[in-house]
Amino acid sequence: MKHIRGVSAACLLAVPIMLSGCSLFGSESAAVDPPPGEVEAQMLQVSGEGTLDTGVLGPVSLDESDLAAGVKDAAVSAAAGERTTVYLEDQHGLLAPVSxxxxxxxxxxxxxxxxxxxxxxxxxxxxLPEGFQGVLPAGTEVNNVSIGQDKVAIVEFNSAFNDYDPADERKILEAVTWTLTGQEDIQGVQLWVDGKKLTEMPLQGTPLDRPLSRAMGINLPKQSALMMNSSAVTVYFSAASPDGIHQYYVPVTRFVPAGGDSVKAALNELIAGPQSENGLEMVMTQGTVVDSVEAGQNGVVTVSLKDEMFEGSTSVPEEMLESVVLTVAQNTDDALVQIRLNGKETVTGTNNVDYGQPVSAPEYVNELPL
Incomplete structure (x- = not known):
């Protein structure tokens, strides 16, 4: 902890661009394998009403009265024009949203x-930005995409879709599912190849007897263990581009005891940090404490944190605050988020955004330079 504090103190003196390369709380780096078979079956057979299916990252619609009240977007798009968020494999084998x-x-x-x-x-x-690549086999073509009244996207690929590495089977399903369900009118995905509906994946036999949804999770750690009466939450850690200059956010699914506050449980997973050697960086210190999580009648979730490292600080690392906003938005219905830190109602990030005011998840996640 003393080592972390020393590194963090040096980083806090730097401008935001330097924070990205400084790795504020350090980095842990192990391959992400498919989950155990029983976990796989559990996550693929859920009804779609779990915490993973409660919304997609995107801007909350704000009217002029909201803006007048000081509601702000935590991450205003730096580039003009429409963009599309897709899930690509990064240099560490993890899937990340890239706009x-x-x-x-x-x-x-x-x-x-x-x-x-x-x-x-x-x-x-x-x-595609440096360090990222697609996970569908080379030569794959999208023959058709249609959306049914049940908000299920029916996707038909050509036969080249079948020419994948068996070890990538689950990753392919996650990439396709999370990319398509990022659209408001899509909640599930069904796969076809050359005019035939897939009831299971061709190489490893992953069951496809019902539409896939975000309830299947993403980037499950190798050490995932089946927990009785458990639920899944998705949290967002930070990672660095190959040159170490640019930060981006990576969703990771974790199992937590069922029946509790899923948002608070997710935030506690952020504090616990990455579990293995996969290039993810800690976004909070292990001295951070979640004091409370409260949902107001106006739809704003207030997250109160305590961390003595930031007592007296005039700014807090952007990565820490953005990860909180992304995590809360993923595990609620894209709620607005406001953060309290050590009792203070003004919490200014190194990006000069006041997270003490209601902010939304960014419309475009991970806009990275080529």
Whole structure:
């Protein structure tokens, strides 16, 4: 802990761009394997009403009265124009949301383009940031995407979809599912290949007897253990680009005891930090305490934290505060979030945003330079 404090003190003196390369709370780096079979079955068979399916990252609609009241977006898009968020594999083998400038076609054309961006060495390889790649086999083509009245996207690939590494089977399902369910009108995904509906994946036999949803989780750690009466939460850690300059956020699914406050449980998982060697960085110190999580009648979730490291600090690391906002938004219905730290109602990040005021999850997550 003394070592962490020393590193953090040095980083806090730097400008935000330097924080990204300084690795504020240090980095832990182990491959993420598919979960045990019983966990796999449990997560694929849930009804879709669990904590993982409660919303997608995106801006909360604000009217002029909200803006006048001081409601702000925590991460205003730095680049003009529409973007599309897709889930790509990073240098450590993790899936992360990346916002790309893809063609904004009519109807389902945008959905087809977002899936095409997932193809290894595909048509959009030149617009992927350094260190990221698609997980669909090279040569995969998206023949068609349609959306049913039940908000299930039916995706048809060509036969090249079957030419994947068996070890990547679950990762492919996660990438496709999380990419498509990032759209408001899509809650589930069904896969077809060359005109035939898949009831299971061709190589490892992952069951596809019902539409896939975000309830399947993402980036499950190798050490995931089946917990009786457990529920799943998704938290957001930070990671650094290959050059160490740019930070981005990575969702990770964790199991927590069922029946408790899922948001508070998720925040406690943030404090626990990354579990293995996968390039993820701690976004909080292990001295951070979640004092309370309260949902107000106005739809704003207030998160009260305590951490003596930041007593008297005029600014708090952006990565810490953004991870809290992303995590709370993922485990609620995209609620607005305001943070209290050591009892203070003004909590200014190193990005000069006051997180003491209600903020929303960013519309575009991880806008990274090429």
């Amino acid at each position: 790309l400038a893809l063609p904004q076609g009519e109807g389902t054309a945008m959905l087809e383009d977002s899936l095409t961006a997932l193809v290894s060495k595909g048509a959009y390889k030149s617009v």
